[in-house]
Amino acid sequence: MKKIAFALVLGISVFFAACETSDINPNDKNSVSLYFENLVGTDPIVLNTKTYTNASGEDFTISTFNYFVSNISLKATDGTELKFADKYFLVKESVEASKTITLPDVPAGDYTSVSFMVGVDSAKSVSDVSQRTGVLDPASYGTDNMYWSWNSGYIFFKMEGTSSKSAAANKGYKFHIGGFGGMSAKTANNLRSVTLTMADLAKVRKNIAPEIHLAIDAQKVFKSTLKIADKNEIMNPTLGTAVANNYKDMFAVEHVHNDKM
Amino acid sequence: MKLKLGIVLVVSLLLWGCSKEKATEPDPLLVLFEKPSTFPNTSYKMESNPITEDGFLLGKKIFFDGKLSRDGTISCAECHNQPYAFTHHGHAQSHGIDGQVGPRNAPALQNLAWGKTFFWDGGVFDLDLFSLAPIENPVEMDERIGNVLQKLRKDASYPPMFKKAFGTEEVTTERFLKSLSQFMLTLVSANAKYDQYKAGKASFNTDEKAGLTLFNEKGCASCHPEPLFTDESFRSNGLPTDFFRNFVDTGRYRITELKEDKYKFKVPSLRNIEYTFPYMHDGRFISLEDVLDHYTDGNMANLETLDPIFKQNTKRGIALTSKEKSQIIAFLKTLTDDSFLKDKRFAP
Numbered sequence: 184m185k186k187i188a189f190a191l192v193l194g195i196s197v198f199f200a201a202c203e204t205s206d207i208n209p210n211d212k213n214s215v216s217l218y219f220e221n222l223v224g225t226d227p228i229v230l231n232t233k234t235y236t237n238a239s240g241e242d243f244t245i246s247t248f249n250y251f252v253s254n255i256s257l258k259a260t261d262g263t264e265l266k267f268a269d270k271y272f273l274v275k276e277s278v279e280a281s282k283t284i285t286l287p288d289v290p291a292g293d294y295t296s297v298s299f300m301v302g303v304d305s306a307k308s309v310s311d312v313s314q315r316t317g318v319l320d321p322a323s324y325g326t327d328n329m330y331w332s333w334n335s336g337y338i339f340f341k342m343e344g345t346s347s348k349s350a351a352a353n354k355g356y357k358f359h360i361g362g363f364g365g366m367s368a369k370t371a372n373n374l375r376s377v378t379l380t381m382a383d384l385a386k387v388r389k390n391i392a393p394e395i396h397l398a399i400d401a402q403k404v405f406k407s408t409l410k411i412a413d414k415n416e417i418m419n420p421t422l423g424t425a426v427a428n429n430y431k432d433m434f435a436v437e438h439v440h441n442d443k444m
Numbered sequence: 445m446k447l448k449l450g451i452v453l454v455v456s457l458l459l460w461g462c463s464k465e466k467a468t469e470p471d472p473l474l475v476l477f478e479k480p481s482t483f484p485n486t487s488y489k490m491e492s493n494p495i496t497e498d499g500f501l502l503g504k505k506i507f508f509d510g511k512l513s514r515d516g517t518i519s520c521a522e523c524h525n526q527p528y529a530f531t532h533h534g535h536a537q538s539h540g541i542d543g544q545v546g547p548r549n550a551p552a553l554q555n556l557a558w559g560k561t562f563f564w565d566g567g568v569f570d571l572d573l574f575s576l577a578p579i580e581n582p583v584e585m586d587e588r589i590g591n592v593l594q595k596l597r598k599d600a601s602y603p604p605m606f607k608k609a610f611g612t613e614e615v616t617t618e619r620f621l622k623s624l625s626q627f628m629l630t631l632v633s634a635n636a637k638y639d640q641y642k643a644g645k646a647s648f649n650t651d652e653k654a655g656l657t658l659f660n661e662k663g664c665a666s667c668h669p670e671p672l673f674t675d676e677s678f679r680s681n682g683l684p685t686d687f688f689r690n691f692v693d694t695g696r697y698r699i700t701e702l703k704e705d706k707y708k709f710k711v712p713s714l715r716n717i718e719y720t721f722p723y724m725h726d727g728r729f730i731s732l733e734d735v736l737d738h739y740t741d742g743n744m745a746n747l748e749t750l751d752p753i754f755k756q757n758t759k760r761g762i763a764l765t766s767k768e769k770s771q772i773i774a775f776l777k778t779l780t781d782d783s784f785l786k787d788k789r790f791a792p
Contacts, residue, residue: 312572313492320617333581366561366569
């Protein structure tokens, strides 16, 4: 009797030890968070008050820096892809809480890359109004509008500020980029997908909820010589394409935290 | 007042019930919207927003409420007057808040359930999404939809109406927009003299008959086909582009940015055309005579996108004698639907 009990105890502890060493229990789940740190070069954006210089030597400030993130997926080392469908996020530099996106219930595993779309995919862009809740609810924007009511569609990316090089009377510049490809006519499609490989794996465990720290360099918006002096207002999709092609490259994974809870 | 309306509604429901051959429908409220037998299927997904009496009454209240504008002065009805088929009577271009003027003429609000796109340039593809545009337009209502909902939440009369229409008092974007859609969807005009003539219940005089024939044979019907009198396509009928001194309206191009769409506008329905003056997207023509002169007199602009149908004669346009023009106009006036223009269900 005693022996059996002993064997059982041994068996159980061996079992647990086994788990410990193989490390990943596929039944375990935890969350993964993405932190979007918006920068100019390597410095965090300071809204309104700080003046920067772009690749064309133009001075500029930033008063608004917003973008939609959707269709996030995580790819594990074994090649499996985990998709987070029907989840839409609006990252705003002015709202600290909006910069963290938490993905719940991620199965334990080692994840090597993260992908997402900048914008609101075309299916959602033409969906019934009942599908437009949370950050997709036009009533949620207040004065910082992210929806074109006259040309039905979301503004995927919005950057505004001032520059002495702007031809506008108030020296402002406004980049409002949208365009999901059109409902019936084929129009400019400025949806962009971003895939970022992580040098450090994101190791989801029962006691590890990784935080993927992304660095977003607003300076990249001006690469390929996008000049404020040439165009201080970009609000139509065809002109917006050049801006979208630039900003799709502004995202990078800085590092991954795999801290035990 | 509301009671009276309710009674009128119920009475008309009853009457409708009697006049129908199969009076079997158990839900009498369906009368608020009925597809005319001559009309095609709706473009609007009716099942996504079933029309109820309470939803309709809420939508109507919203349509007539100035709270939708920044300073409380401008309601939807300000620019969409029922006696003129819900156009902005007396205004070539619509006047909004602070007396500001936009570049476009308010079109009739009728048979919207069959609309594939909205606005002269078709920029909105879903009626439910439409109302955001006038509310947020700085020269129309200049308000934010979030503020509008907040104002309705604070107005004691609204939350109970939302409850009646949608089950709870919650005022949401979806409910707000869908109730407005419910009201607008009921604006069906299908009982003009023309419709009665087609149904064998009225007769046309010689001019009206000749006008109908000309309308079909001279090509008007190729863009303005019955029964809706629009094919919902985008076309150029050759309006000169220099109407405004400092602004050129590129029409559909503004939305698609495709060269072939430059200066094209959505073909408007001609129902109730007698009352929807002034005409065209910018309200440049005051009378139907002016419109017909435009089609016939060779004054069409030689635009690259001008519809080929207008390029068949030596003179751009459609050849018509003055007699033929007046006959077409006589026919167009048979599209006036008095029962729609005076329908008490649509009055505040």
